[in-house]
Amino acid sequence: MIKTFESTREAFGETLVKLARKDKDIVAVAADTSKSMLTTLLEKEFPDRAIEVGIAEQNMMLVAAGLASCGKKVFATSYSVFTSMRAIEQFRTFIAYPGLNVKVIAGLGGFSAGIEGVTHLGLEDLGIIRCIPGVTLITAADSITASRAITGLSKMVGPAYLRIGRDPSPVVFSEEDEFEIGKARVVLDFGNDIVIFANGAVLHTAIEAAERLKKDGILVKIVEVHTLKPLDEEGIIRYAKECKSILTVEEHNIIGGLYSAVSELLSNKYPKRIEFIAVKDEFTESGLPDRLREKYGLSVSNIVEKSKSIYQKGM
Amino acid sequence: MEPTKKRIELLKEKTLIIRQYILKMSYFVEKGCKAHPGPALSISDILTALYFEYLNVFPDDPNNPGRDRLVLSKGHAYLALYAVLAEKGFFDKSLLLSVRREGSILQGHPDMNKVPGVDMTTGSLGNGLGTGVGMALAAKIDNRGYKTVVIIGDGESQEGVVWEAAECAVKYKLSNLVAIIDKNNFQGCGSIEKIMPGIKHKERWEAFGWNVIEIDGHDHKEILSSFEEIERNRNNPLCIIASTVKGRGLSFMENDNSWHQKTLTEDEYNKGCEELGMSCDKDI
Numbered sequence: 001m002i003k004t005f006e007s008t009r010e011a012f013g014e015t016l017v018k019l020a021r022k023d024k025d026i027v028a029v030a031a032d033t034s035k036s037m038l039t040t041l042l043e044k045e046f047p048d049r050a051i052e053v054g055i056a057e058q059n060m061m062l063v064a065a066g067l068a069s070c071g072k073k074v075f076a077t078s079y080s081v082f083t084s085m086r087a088i089e090q091f092r093t094f095i096a097y098p099g100l101n102v103k104v105i106a107g108l109g110g111f112s113a114g115i116e117g118v119t120h121l122g123l124e125d126l127g128i129i130r131c132i133p134g135v136t137l138i139t140a141a142d143s144i145t146a147s148r149a150i151t152g153l154s155k156m157v158g159p160a161y162l163r164i165g166r167d168p169s170p171v172v173f174s175e176e177d178e179f180e181i182g183k184a185r186v187v188l189d190f191g192n193d194i195v196i197f198a199n200g201a202v203l204h205t206a207i208e209a210a211e212r213l214k215k216d217g218i219l220v221k222i223v224e225v226h227t228l229k230p231l232d233e234e235g236i237i238r239y240a241k242e243c244k245s246i247l248t249v250e251e252h253n254i255i256g257g258l259y260s261a262v263s264e265l266l267s268n269k270y271p272k273r274i275e276f277i278a279v280k281d282e283f284t285e286s287g288l289p290d291r292l293r294e295k296y297g298l299s300v301s302n303i304v305e306k307s308k309s310i311y312q313k314g315m
Numbered sequence: 316m317e318p319t320k321k322r323i324e325l326l327k328e329k330t331l332i333i334r335q336y337i338l339k340m341s342y343f344v345e346k347g348c349k350a351h352p353g354p355a356l357s358i359s360d361i362l363t364a365l366y367f368e369y370l371n372v373f374p375d376d377p378n379n380p381g382r383d384r385l386v387l388s389k390g391h392a393y394l395a396l397y398a399v400l401a402e403k404g405f406f407d408k409s410l411l412l413s414v415r416r417e418g419s420i421l422q423g424h425p426d427m428n429k430v431p432g433v434d435m436t437t438g439s440l441g442n443g444l445g446t447g448v449g450m451a452l453a454a455k456i457d458n459r460g461y462k463t464v465v466i467i468g469d470g471e472s473q474e475g476v477v478w479e480a481a482e483c484a485v486k487y488k489l490s491n492l493v494a495i496i497d498k499n500n501f502q503g504c505g506s507i508e509k510i511m512p513g514i515k516h517k518e519r520w521e522a523f524g525w526n527v528i529e530i531d532g533h534d535h536k537e538i539l540s541s542f543e544e545i546e547r548n549r550n551n552p553l554c555i556i557a558s559t560v561k562g563r564g565l566s567f568m569e570n571d572n573s574w575h576q577k578t579l580t581e582d583e584y585n586k587g588c589e590e591l592g593m594s595c596d597k598d599i
Contacts (some may be wrong), residue, residue: 027456048455048456049456051452051487053479053483054479054481054482054483054486056476056483058442058476058479059445059448059474059476059479059480059483061445062442062444062445062446062449062476062480063445063446063448063449063452063480063483064449065435065446065449066445066446066447066449066450066451066452066453066463067433067449067450067452068449069384069427069434069435069450069453070384070449070450070453070454070457071380072453072456083538085464089439090442090445090476093436093438093439093442093556094435094436094439094442094446097436098426098427098428098435099428137512139565211443230359245548278430286525
C-alpha cells in the first residue's frame with residue numbers, strides 16, 4: 001500500500017532550479033502560474049530567467065518560442081486545460097512545427113483540478129497533443145516520475161509536453177527505479193493473465209487493483225506507459241503477446257489517450273481485443289479528485305470488476 | 316544625420332528590383348498556387364530598407380547569434396521577404412520562382428527551418444509579436460545588443476494575442492523591440508474601416524505604453540529617419556506606424572483588394588512589367 005504523498009508541482013519547481021543551476025540557458029515562462037507551478041523557486045535564484053507573462057497563455061507559448069529560437073531551453077508552465085486548448089495553435093505552429101526547444105509543463109492534469117469543475121479539468125489534453133507531430137508526450141504518475149521526466153526532457157532538444165497534477169498524490173516509485181523517456185516499464189509483475197497498461201495519476205489505482213486481483217487468483221502485469229509519444233511500440237507488443245488479456249487504465253477521455261494509442265498500435269501490429277478504463281467521452285463535474293475518479297469509473301473496484309470479467313470471458 | 320540623397324537613390328533602385336521579383340513570382344508561381352502580391356507590395360519599401368540600411372544580418376552565417384531578428388508577423392507578405400532575402404544573398408535568386416511549390420524551401424508561408432535568414436516561422440496571424448518579445452527577452456538575459464523587429468499588419472492587429480504581447484513587452488521594458496505596423500487599410504475580406512471600424516492605431520499603442528512614431532511607409536527619407544529613432548529609443552518598446560498602400564507600385568493593384576491573393580493574367584503581367592521597367596522573360 002502506498003503511504004507517501006508528494007506534489008508533482010513541487011517536484012517540477014525544485015527540479016527546475018537544480019537543473020538551472022547547472023545550465024544557464026534554462027528559463028521558465030509562466031502565465032499567472034509562477035506561484036502555483038512554483039517557478040517562483042527559479043525566480044528567487046535567477047530573477048532574469050523566470051518570465052511571468054500574466055494571464056495570457058497564447059503569448060506564453062509565443063514568448064517561449066522566441067526565447068527558444070535564441071538558444072534558450074524553455075519550460076512553459078500553465079494548466080493542462082489551457083496549454084492543450086487555449087494556446088494549442090501557438091504550441092502547434094510556433095513550437096512544434098519549427099521543432100523549438102520548449103517543454104510545456106501542464107499542471108492540474110486529469111481530475112486533479114476536480115474541485116474547479118469542467119472549465120479547469122484537463123481530460124482531453126493528451127489526445128489533443130498526441131495529434132501534433134514531433135512532440136514528446138509524457139504523463140507523470142508521481143513526483144519522482146515528474147522529476148525524472150523533467151530532468152530527461154532538459155537533456156533533449158525539441159518540443160515536449162509533460163502532464164503533472166495538483167495536490168500531493170501517492171508516490172509509486174522510488175529514486176532507484178529506472179526511467180527512460182519513450183520506454184514503457186513493468187511496475188508490477190504477478191503474472192500473465194492480464195496486462196494492464198496504465199499511466200498518470202491512476203497508476204497507483206491499478207496497482208491496488210492488481211494486489212486485490214492476486215488474492216482472487218488473477219495474476220496481473222502492470223506496465224506504465226508514461227510516454228505516449230514516441231510510443232514504446234516494441235515494448236507494448238511484447239507485453240501484449242506475453243499476456244492473455246489486455247486492459248488500459250488512464251485518467252483521460254476514452255478518445256485520444258492511452259487506449260487509443262495502444263489500440264492504434266495493436267490493431268495494426270498484433271490485433272487483439274483491448275478493454276479500457278477511462279472517462280467515457282462525457283463532460284464530468286466539480287468535486288474532490290478521488291470522488292470524481294470513483295464516480296467516473298477510475299476506481300480500484302471498477303478495475304477489479306473489469307479485470308474479472310475479462311478473465312472469466314477469456315478475452 | 317539627414318540621410319543622403321545617394322542612399323535614398325540606391326534604396327529606390329533596390330526596392331524596384333524587389334518589386335520586380337514580386338511581380339515575377341506572382342505571375343510565374345505554379346498554376347493553382349496563387350500568391351499574395353498586394354500585402355507584399357505595401358511593405359516592400361520598409362522591408363528593403365530594413366535589410367539594406369538597418370538590420371545587422373549575415374547572409375553567410377544566417378544563424379549568427381548576434382544578428383538582428385526580423386519577424387514577419389504578417390507572413391502572407393512572404394513574397395517581399397523571400398525577394399529581399401534572395402537579393403541580400405541568403406539563398407539563390409533562381410529559387411524564387413519555386414515559391415509555394417511542394418519541395419521548395421519557399422513554403423506557402425515562411426518556415427524558419429527551410430529558408431536561410433527567416434528568424435521565425437509565421438503565417439498564422441497575430442502571433443509574431445509574442446515571439447519577438449521572447450527574442451528581445453533573450454537578448455536582455457544574454458546581454459546582447461541585437462534588435463528585434465516585428466512587422467505586423469493593421470488587419471492582423473485584430474487578433475487578441477497581439478495585445479497580450481504588447482503589454483508584456485512594456486512590462487519588461489523591451490526598448491530593443493520594434494513593431495512596425497503596415498497600415499495599408501485592407502484585410503482579406505475588404506477595407507478595415509468596413510470590417511472593424513474606428514481603430515486608432517497610435518492611441519492604442521500609446522495606451523499600451525509603447526513609444527510611437529508615424530511615418531509614410533513609402534517615403535524612404537522617413538523610413539531612414541525611423542531607423543535612427545530605433546537607435547535613440549529607450550525605456551519602452553517602439554511602434555512605428557507606417558501608412559502604406561496595398562499593392563503599391565503597380566497602378567492596377569494599388570488599393571484594389573482583389574490583389575490580396577491572385578495570379579496575374581498575361582496582359583496584367585505585361586502591363587506590370589512595363590510599369591516596373593523590366594523585361595517580361597522568366598529569368599531572375
